[in-house]
Each structure stands twice: as structure tokens, then as C-alpha cells.
Amino acid sequence: MDPRTSAQELILCELCKTGALQSHCELCQINLCKACVGEHLSDSSKRHNVVPYKHRKSTPNYPKCAKHAQKHCELYCEKCDIPVCITCISSEHKGHDLSDIQRLFSSKTVESERDLRELRKEIYPVYEKIASDLNSEKVNLQEHFEKLTIEITKQGEDWHREINIIVNKRKSEIDEMKAKYLALLNKQQEKIKRAISDVNQSILDLNEILDSNEVSLTCAYKSRNAEFRNLPPKVNVQLPSFSSQINKEQLHEMFGSLCALSITTAQRGYIMETSEAVSCPPVKPLLDEPELITTIDTKYKNLFSVACLTDDEIWTCGDIDIINFYNNKGILLKSVQTKTRSWPGDIAVTRSGDLVYTDNVSRTVNLVKKNQIQELFRLRGWKPYYVCSTSSGDLLVTMISNDKKESKVVHYSDSSEKQTIQFDDEDKPLFSSHHVKYISENRNQDICVADLGANAVVVVDQAGKLRFRYTGHRSTTSEPFEPHGITTDSQSQILIADTNNHCIHILDQHGQFLRYINNCDISFPSGLCTDKRDHVFVAQWIGGKVKKIK
Template sequence: MDRTSAQDVMRCDLCETAVVQMHCDTCLVNLCTACVGKHMISDQSINHKVVPFETRKSIPIYPGCVSHAKEQCEMYCKQCDIPVCLSCLASKQHIGHELSKVLQVVDEKKDIIMKEKKELDESICPTYQEIASDVKNRMSQLEKEYGDLSTAITKHGEDWHREIDKLVKKLKAEVDEMKNTQLQTLQKHLDEINKTMSDIKDEIDSMETATDTNDLSNLLRVTSNASRYRNLPHKIFPSLPKFIPGRQQGEELGKLFGVLSSSSLTSDQHGYSMKTPQKSPEAGSSPPVKQLLDEPESVTTIDTVYSGILGGLYNVACLSDEEIWTSGTDNAMKLYSINQGSLLKSITTKSGNNPYDIAVTKSGDLVYTDYIDRTVNIVKNEKIEEVIRLQKWRPRGVCSTTSGDLLVIMDSNDNKQTKVVRYSGSTETQTIQFDDKGKPLYSYGPFYRYITENRNLDICVSDSEAKAVVVVNQAGKLRFRYTGHTLALKNKPFDPQGITTDSQGHILIANYNNDCVHMTDQDGQFLRYIECRLSVPYGLCTDTNDNLFVAQYGDRQVKKIKYLK
């Protein structure tokens, strides 16, 4: 009979017929009672420890001494970092050294291994799985966007005569070459991540094997390598080329038809963050669902001070759940304590101009736009650094995205164009200006516009001149326009100003005319008004607990409002 069959019972390792009843913890041999004596005399130089099969591995096997044959080490010299036997101790080689029992050292090492195994199992490995999924998604998105690019080239080519077909093929071949180059880079990146994940799983298996044995020598030889995996790989951002149709005549045919801009791949060392283990399987990756309060309630009010002819407050941005940045009708950006209402810090713009909009980055740095100076600036350790300088455009609203990019909405110098531009650092990576029919997404002219990003990565723009909120997806495709609720308060036109979102994907819009805040879901469906005796609401932001902060222009107060349970 096959002794390894699942239908068979375990047999003695010596006679291979009788059922196992005993076990030698020293030799790791299964025995029947009849074979115990035979095994004991098979090698009398070994101290055989035979125990009932059910209690196997209950007796620790101490490491053998390298200096004294056949002696076991029950103590451990921490100074020499080796196990020692009684003869070693008697030889006075370890006088004055700190000694511990081997079992105690093993228990400490087992705790370290189990903690490292838990980190690998619950944090590092899931993080690499998420990174692999992210790279796959980027590759899929890259395929789609390159497909869109090829389609655009094809449509443009349909308007031309047959003699330009060869040029169309040439440009599409360049697109394919760029795409393949970037996909190969991402595939190599993915292969490296998968290899690391395989190494992590091998590490976990090795740790499980080590901690499941009673052979203390093997356990002591285990080396924990979790630290080598804590430095996560760089995050790669593909930059697509742009197809620029040619419009000027008198040029050679290739320039008339259009050319491709160059593509690129950028890498961000801090693009990924370690996944925090969930406390329970039900927790998931999505934030917990919160219900609306029956009636929103004002929690506290912070008084601010702004000078100028009108002396008003425009913007508010949460630094933390205890502090907020504000800006208004002078050139100072001021940090206030929420609980105490006191002014903590004031920073003057580099140019002396009033900031148009403010935002706080993931790392806690303040960002502001200078419309007159045509710059976007960041404040680090109270020092102002110019991040972006525009030539033919002027920045208005700004926000910091979950990926660490900056989204800036800007107007052309002649006030006849408006667009949204995504920046990674100071590098432009995306432009959003037209819909699928080539029509402008945003109104133009000297009017206020603010911007934010929703949790589903939609880009939401508050367009005051258009009396609308324009929402596009991450790729810049129009999703919907929100033009206010039919039962408008006070029967005044919808006049959107500040805009923000929360953990639930709600979009909150300050309605300047009607002294209220509109709340919609992530698809633009109206949910409710938030009034709370607001007075000319302008800037908005939310903290990590989904409290809403409203900057009131007229009375220069910031109201903290609770609207979710």
C-alpha cells in the first residue's frame, strides 16, 4: 500500500507496517512501540528523546556546542552572540559576559520573526500587490489613450487626399513605437515587482517553516530580511505625446498634417506608500459610509483679519484637523488654530500681490497662485519657492491631488481661453480644455474659477461665469455639468465659487448669491443645501473627519460645520 496515500494511516519509519505510536524528537523519526528499543540502540552516541506521537516537538532540541562535542547549549552569550554549554561556562571564556537561556533568546527571536512575518504578510506583500495592480491599470489606460491618439490621427487623415496616407502610417508607426517603448518599460517594472513579490512570499514561507520546527539551531540561523523590502519601488508616470494638427499652409506636407510631440516616462521615488493593514476583513479599502445629519450644525467660528478697500476673506485650506490656512484681500496668508481661534502664523506673498487661491499638499506645504505675477508658488519651512511660471497664461484656482500632482486652472492673457493643466512638480503632464466635439469645456473672461479633485479622481471646476460646475474624469472627458438646483434659494441665480469634496465623494459648492452651500453626489445629483446662517460663502475645504469649513467673505469668518453623522 502507498504509505503516503490520504486514505492510509501513518506507519512506522522502521518496520513500515505497524501504526505510528511514538516519535523521536531528536531524530525526527516516527516509531511503533515495537521498534522503540531498536531505534534507541541504533546510535547510542545520541541522546534519543522518544515521546508519544501526539506530543512530538514538545521537547526542544538544543544546539550542539561547536567547542565541546556531544554537549548541548542551554545558555546563550549575548556578548559573543553564540550558544554556550556548561563546559564553555566552566572554561571561564565568558566570565563577565551577559548570559541568557537559549529558550529565552529563541522566544525573543521568534517574536521578532513573527512580527516581521506579520509585516510582510499584512503590509508589504499587499502593498506590492496594489503596486502591481496600479502598474497594470496604467498599462491598460496607456493602451486606451494611445488608442484614442491613433483614432484622432485617423480622423484627421480622413479629411486629406490619398497622397497623405503614407504620412498617416508613418505617424501611427511612431505612436506604436512610443507606446511599445513605454509598455516595455512598464512591463519590466511590473516583472521586477512580481519578482519581489515572489521573493517576499518565499521569505514568508521560510519564516513559517522556521517557526514551525523545534530545531532551535535552524531557527537561530534564520535571518530576517523584511527591511530590504520596505523601500518601495519608484512610481512611473508615462507622459503621452500630443498630436498637434497643422493649420498653416505653405509648409511641407508633414507639418501641414500635424506632428507628434515627444513622449516620456517619469519616475517618482515617493509615488507609492506602504499599505496599512486593515483591522478587519470587512473594513475594505473604501472609507466607511457616513449618513447625512438631519440638519447640518455650525460647530465653531474663527474670526480672521484682512485689510484692503473691502477687507474680505476669500479662501480656506485645511492644514490639519486643528489648523487652517486662509487668504483674502491683502497679500498675507494666515494660519489659524481651529480650537482656539488664534492667529499662529502669517506669510506674505513673494511678489506682494494678493494670492488668488491656496491649497495644502499631501506633505503639508502651502501652495498659492499669483494671478498678476503668473506664478504658482509653494511655501516650505516659511520659505517661498516658485514652482511654475507661465508666459501666455495666468493661474487662478489650484488644488493638490491624491497622487501629489498640482491641478491649475488658468486663463490666457487675452481672457479668451481657459484650461486645466496638471503638473508633476514643474512638469506639465496633462491639458484639459475641449470636449469630444472640440468645444471649450470652460467659459473665459475675468471671472472666478476654483478647482478640486474628487475621491474617484474626477476633476471638478467651479465656473462662475458659466454658472456651472464642470466635472471631467481623470482623462479629461466631460462627465456632467451641475447648474444648480431647481428650487434655488431666494430665487437668485446659481453663482458657484469655492468647491471641495469629502471622503464620501460628495461635491460641495459655495453659492455666493444665495448664502448657502450646495451638496451633490459624485454624479452631480443634488442632495441638500447647507445654510447654517452663512453670509456670502466663498472658499471651502473639508478636514479628515469630513467637517466643512466655509470662508465667509463679508464678515471675514470661517465657519466649521458638521453635516455627516
């Protein structure tokens, strides 16, 4: 039961606080008693719609103004990101971009309903499947590792058997060699014994002849000394030794090795199968005609880059050693001189609001914080050129080798190299060697590079895998595509400055051409950036002007 209509509770008028509730104003979303209806309708500045309370529609409950208690907020200030009433517009919100809160409510309602459908029909089932898969993985994990343990145990048992066979064979070989050597020694020993006996007998015979002084015995004597001088040959034997042919390292390798446990992460995704999801319009459709909001004269002769700090404040850099900070009205708020007094290669603003700039003379990437310049890192063999800050607070830097033969993109986290993007799956260079390569990270974490040397935009995913190349759309342009600055918006749309054709190309996140921005008197666009409301800041190379476009 609705507590507002419960018989146990008397609902009172929201104006007088005493009369019994009878009516409801659908415009102002206020409950009224009979006496206060007339007073409420006396305000002719609004088209009130008072109905019996029981017949009230389920209309949005407009918030009351925090500063004007009797007013409801019917508008929304985009700059301040808050609902406002009509009275507020003429005071602190004067000149701000305003939108109808009912239109915003309707848009957000459609978006919320679409998100709810997607969550229920697409995303939640995917998460359920992931949870189920994880449970299956846990069940299979024990079985897999038990199998590994059994395999290794069996390998050990096989090795023990083979080693016992080898050991026994080697022992048998030792016994055979020992017996052979011993037999040889025994044979030599027998020969020597016989020779000694023969020598002793010759000594006895000679003593007898000499003692007898008999002529016949003496004349019959035959000398054997020549025979005895021929000594038996000496047998040289090299005793066997045992040497191991493997060391412990080799033993481990021969036994077998385990592949290392490899744990990686990959971006999960799902495919929307319903035609409804495909046909849903973007939350922020493109205007029929882009609108020029303001022009800021930076006084640079040649302007290279622009980076938003807020919706109303920008950093700029060009062909001097000064990086300037302006507001929307073109008022110079601050200046930073580079440490080496050389032109900055490019600029970016970090998530914390600090300025980063590259210096290809000193080969450094530098952080400007509280008016102090801090060197984040210095390159060797490479020169940094263009830079952007990622959604995670890291930096992406395009760079060229000293010999100008190679280009690459390097992902830095806390001044440490995290990832290098240089080659495709066929080991071919993703980028030309030309040094002009503006860079931006898309909301889906794709990395978008405007490669002037290749006259193309190269888009890779966060793993560095090529997604697509865009080489221009010749429907209305007359000159070759010449990409310089590149940025993305909240819808993951990619915006590219085409200097040759004095326009901005807009693509969707899959590389499909959507439209040009070729009005607003754009000439020689170079750097680009977008603010939180998807306004585009265009740095014009010649003349040094920045144009803010809706």
C-alpha cells in the same frame, strides 16, 4: 477545539489569576471565577451582564485601555483616532468629539461585510477575468508578431523580384541605345570613306590634266569642289545617364512602415449588478441638520479661500498680501507675506503639509516650505488663479489667457506640465473665459471646477473627458446659481459654495443633488475645504469669517 475550553489546559480568572474560570461578563468582556463575580458586580457604574462561561455570546472583544489597565474602551475619540475608556474622557480627551464604540463597531462590521461580498462576488471575478485576458493576450502576441514578420519578408521578396525585372529592363534599354548609336556611327563612317575616296580621285584627275597640257582635257574639266565643300552634317549625341529617383528615406517609406507600439493605460471599472450593492447606505450618512461647530474671525475684509492643514488648523487668504494660519479658536499662529506683495489668487495644502499659493501678477505658482518661498513655475501667456493638490501629490491649476479669451486646467507633476484640459470631444471649450474657477479633485479622481462665468460646475474624469455639468437646483433657491468654492469629502460627495443664495450645495459623485446647507448663518460663502472627519470649513467672502460645520 477551542483552546480556552480544552481539558488539557486550566483557564484561570482574569481578576485574581488563581480561581478556576466559571463566569463571563459580556459588558466588560472579562472571565471570572465564582469568588470574583461579587467583587466585579460591586462596580455599580456599569450595567454588568455576568453569564456562565459556556453560555457567553459572541460579543465584540472591547480593547483594554492602554493607560487604565482595568478599564475597557467603550468610546472612540474621533480627533485622536483611538479607542478610549470613560476615565480618559475627563483628562486628555476632554472636549473631543466622541462616538460610541459599539455603534462604530456595528457600522464598520456592516461596511466590512459589504466589502467582503463585493470582493468575492464582483471584484475578485473581475481580477480573475483580467488575468485570463492577459494570458490570452500573451498567447496571441507570438502569432501576431510572426504574421508581421512573414508580411515584411514577403514584401522584401516581392521587391527583389520587381527590382530584378527593372534592372533587366534597364540593361536591355542600354543595349538598344548602344546598338542604335553604333549603327549611326558606322553609317557616318561609310559616307566619310566614300567622300575621301572621291576627293583623292579628284586630286589625281587634276594632277593628270595639269601635267598633260592638253587643251581638250582642260576644257572638259568639271569642278567638284562645291560638292566637297558641303561637308556631311555632324551628329550630336547626348549619351544616356542613370539617375535614381528616390533616396533612402523614400525607399523606406515606399517599402512600408510599422505603426508604433502604442501602450496606454485606462481606468478599469465594473458595474455592480446586484440591487443590494446599489441600496447600501453610505458609511457616513448626512446629518438631519448640519451643526455649526465654531466660527473663526480672520480679520480680512474680503476672504477668498481656506485650506485645511489639520482638523484644527487652517490657512486663509483674502484681499491683502498676507496669508494667515489660524487654529480652531481663532488664534493667529503664523503669517506669510507674498513675494510680490500682491494678493494671492488662491491657496492649497500639499500632501506633505506645505502651503502653495498662486500669484497672477507675477504669473507664478509658489511653494512655502520652512518659511521660505520657492517659485515652482512661471507661466507665459497665461495667468494662474485657483489651485488644488491631488491625491498623488500633484497640482491642478485653473488659468486664463492674457487676452482673457481662453481658460483651461493644467495638471502639474514636479513643476512639469503633465496634462492640459480645455476642450471636449467636439473641440468646444469646456470652461468659460471668466477667471473665477475654484477647483478640487474628487476621491474617484474626477476633476471638479466651479465655473462662475458659466454659472455651472464642470466635472471631468482624470483623462479630461466631460462627465457632467451641474447648473443648480432651484427647489428652494431664489437667485441664479453662483458657484465659487468647491471641495469634496471622503464619500466622494461634491460641496459647492453658492454665493448668491448663501448656501452650500451637496451632490453625489455622479452629479445628483442631495441637499443644501443653508442654516448655520452662512452668508456670501466663497472658499471651501473639508478635513479628515468631513467637517466643512466655509470662508465667507464679506466679513472675513470662517465657519466650521459638521
